[in-house]
Amino acid sequence: MKKKVLSSLLALTLAIGALSGCGNSNAGNDSAGSDGAANESAAQAGTESETGEEGQSAEEPASETAAETGADFSGVSITMLNTKSEIQPQLEAAAEEWGALTGATLEVYTIGGDSSPAKEIGSRYAANNAPTLVMGDPQDVSDFCEEYGADLSGESWAANGGTKYGIMKGDVLYSFPFCIEARGLIYNRTAIEEILGEAWDPASVTNMDDLAALFERLAQAGMELPVALNMEDWSIAGHYLTQMYEEQDGTLATTEKFMEDLKAGTVDLTENVRFNAMLETFELLMEYNSNKSDPLAADYDMNAADLAEGEVAFWFNGNWAWAEISDYIEDGTELGLMSVVQNDTTGNANVNTYLCGGATKQVMIDKECNDEQQQAAAKNFLDWLVNSEAGQNVLVTECSLVPAISTITQEATNPLARSVQQYAAEGKLFDQPSNYPGDHWATVGAIMQKYLAGEETREEFAKELQDYWTGLN
């Protein structure tokens, strides 16, 4: 009797296993909705002859709006994972607008603060229910785009910044660079000029000595600690320290080679010019840090408020910080971004005039769980964002982003974004690699926090950093 129950339970288990097995074979039908189980080749033929979307964008790359001129995706429903949760409402509105033009439905969803993009994407693929448009961090997208991503090399925007900022594997472009972000020292020009009582030009600061002299003048004029430094691991290790890799000579190839050498253990960081120069400047910032008494208790929002209100003059961060700064800032305050200036420029003469930055969010189109028609619709949505005035408006004005595609010429809406836009237009951005180890910011962040708290010397920090890299093997 007992055996019977047991065996029927086992049978049940098998049955469930079999069911979930079947799920794999008709993946994507859930999200495909109307289309049912159309097989791949049929769908492919269908899309190309029915909509002609591909052909159209190839023929007239600059056409005002591919979407308005006839692409019809009635009944197609697609989804988009948005990992920039601050622009969720704007993207939802954009999805509706695009949907009204094409007849398709685009559902944009985002993730909460307690989940990471990588985890979300992983669980979606495990459930065979990946979104059509997958927005992720560069290193995540780089990890899986060859397996899951659609080839975007033929898109209208590929030549205008797509291949420069998007993720390439060999000759194939796998992602749409959603926005450019760059990091550096944010300055509050208004506050500096008020304290000094004279006009101040950020271009006058050409190396670390200039910066130190300026700090000293500010301190004497009454702003004793003119710098705000974050304590978050992503800020100090993910953003500050990584400049050291990216500025070795400013080319992506050298950066990647440098990381390989670090892994192989052939680099002595204490001898490395950029490491020392970068940390020398960091030590200067630490000395004038407004959170100096307890650097690890620094509060991100307080830093933003201090900079906006002119309590401090400098804050190491990036243009995304506008979201917080704008809560506190008064009209007419002039802000901008400048390089983290260094004294020793051996090996890279541009370090004091360039910013480190690149496309920080990449949008991939999934080809595993979404059929050809859904992929075509997704491509059309990206095309609409880039080529229609309404779409450009969404990116630049509504979301306050710096677009990576050069044909979008609208001027950015906030001073930090304008700053980055200018650096990008002048070609003064050092590329960032998309293959940092996933735990770099967290693990190295913990090490660097010790250094920031003054519990570790530069040599000890260098040693631990080298150990981290060699430990990756």
Add this chain to the structure above:
Amino acid sequence: MNRIKSSITNNIGIFLVFAGPAVLAFLAVIIIPFIYGIYLTFTSWDGISRNKPFVGMANYVSVIKDGPFWSSLGLTVFYVIIAVLTVNAVAFALALLVSGKIKGSNFFRAGFFTPNLIGGIILGYIWQFIFKNILVSIGDTLNIAFLQKSWLSSSALAFAALIVVTIWQYSGYMMLIYIAGLTGVSEDVREAALIDGCTGSQVTRYIIIPLMRSSFTICIFLSITRCFMVYDLNLALTEGGPFGSTTMAAMYVYQKAFSSKQYGVGQTEAIILFLITAVIAVTQTMISKSKEVEA
């Protein structure tokens, strides 16, 4: 023969009607994922790819060599010991207090229980604000040296902060179970003891506590398992910081699986964490069960 057969089918039918849905749900959300999880420990899956290369015991070998994992596990054990003792001591004391004849005992019960209704993440952020801003400004105004720096920026104090918040979070819940235990001890036994000449504290020590051992069993079991798996509080309050010194095992496992993209290794560590927790919890339950008495 036929009758036996039909009674078996009958029995299966009855079993499926009553227990079927629960068994099905249990299988689907616990057993199958668990078995699948064990299978994943033998692969070097990155968490996203379709390929799950089979690597045999390699993950177990690399876990054994993973020093930071063992130190986070050691820290977790230390945390569990302190947290379980203090949470239960505080909870029992509170239970004794609010089950006495004091005014507004229902109000106090509700008050002590409320923290448990707040999710760990939110609770973590609230306390982060208290430790980072409120205590610091109190320390500044009153010139109390050990409050002037944020607790969260020193590793020993950040750990203490975790303990404090854990007590705050769980003791109300455990208190409720202890109250149930206290009220379950019949008034007759108590009175008999008093008539026999026991003092109030002797009644508690020799009569009430032995009779409500099952409450202790439950509370210690719950607090052990919950504290071993602490994650949300850890994440929201200290984020493993300062400099990674308060990273508990569950958080380390999460980072391994999802930040370092070594899902196989992370899963292996999760299984080890599960085994340790299970062995400790089951041993504890067996020992305390054997000491339970009935009136």
